[in-house]
Amino acid sequence: MKKIMLFLxxxxxxxxxxxxxxxxxLTASSGMGLAYCFLGICGLIIFxxxxxxxxxxxxxxxxxxxxxxxxxxxxx
Amino acid sequence: MExxxxxxxxxxxxxxxxxxxxxxxxxxxxxxxxxxxxxxxIIPEIARVILGxxxxxxxxxxxxxxxxxxxxxxxxxxxxxxxxxxxDFNDLGYCSGFFFFYSLSGALAINFMPVAIxxxxxxxLNLIHYTLSTNYTTTELIID
Numbered sequence: 001m002k003k004i005m006l007f008l009x010x011x012x013x014x015x016x017x018x019x020x021x022x023x024x025x026l027t028a029s030s031g032m033g034l035a036y037c038f039l040g041i042c043g044l045i046i047f048x049x050x051x052x053x054x055x056x057x058x059x060x061x062x063x064x065x066x067x068x069x070x071x072x073x074x075x076x
Numbered sequence: 077m078e079x080x081x082x083x084x085x086x087x088x089x090x091x092x093x094x095x096x097x098x099x100x101x102x103x104x105x106x107x108x109x110x111x112x113x114x115x116x117x118i119i120p121e122i123a124r125v126i127l128g129x130x131x132x133x134x135x136x137x138x139x140x141x142x143x144x145x146x147x148x149x150x151x152x153x154x155x156x157x158x159x160x161x162x163x164d165f166n167d168l169g170y171c172s173g174f175f176f177f178y179s180l181s182g183a184l185a186i187n188f189m190p191v192a193i194x195x196x197x198x199x200x201l202n203l204i205h206y207t208l209s210t211n212y213t214t215t216e217l218i219i220d
Contacts, residue, residue, distance in 0.1 A: 031126045034131065035131060038131040041139065041170070044170075045142055049150065056170060
């Protein structure tokens with residue numbers, strides 16, 4: 001769990017950094033108000049929307065490939 | 077008594093849900109009204125210097141795709157797992173933000189429909205989730 005959290009924090013920092021550096025419009029030296037506002041919204045989307053979806057997807061994939069299968073006969 | 081309190085809470089939530097949806101429709105109408113106007117040139121020169129350049133359209137498109145994918149997945153998961161409906165204005169804020177940034181970038185006329193459709197889908201999923209969750213809780217209360 002700790003590793004997953006560390007990975008997610010790293011992912012958020014990496015994603016926002018990439019968004020900030022990929023565009024020359026966002027790295028202009030004059031004014032950065034709109035760029036920071038947009039980065040804030042991107043951060044909110046990543047933190048509150050994308051991370052729960054990724055954790056759900058991770059849980060689904062983990063459940064699909066786990067070897068702990070219990071047949072109906074074993075259960076009874 | 078418990079059933080009556082539950083009815084009042086349900087009515088309150090129902091009103092909030094309708095208000096949320098109406099606000100989204102109003103935001104859509106407002107965005108449609110200023111669709112052909114570039115919002116960046118309405119801002120005064122001094123504010124424009126402070127605010128800087130608007131974000132490029134392709135970055136807003138990427139953010140919109142990520143938002144749509146994650147929001148729809150979250151809503152479908154919460155419907156599938158019978159989670160309790162939690163009321164919030166998040167989706168309205170995100171849609172308004174996208175309209176705002178598209179307007180500043182001068183691309184609202186092209187990208188109005190995708191944002192409106194995604195917002196409508198998310199709000200409809202919200203309504204479905206709310207209706208299903210109130211049905212579950214009412215049935216549980218009546219059984220108890």
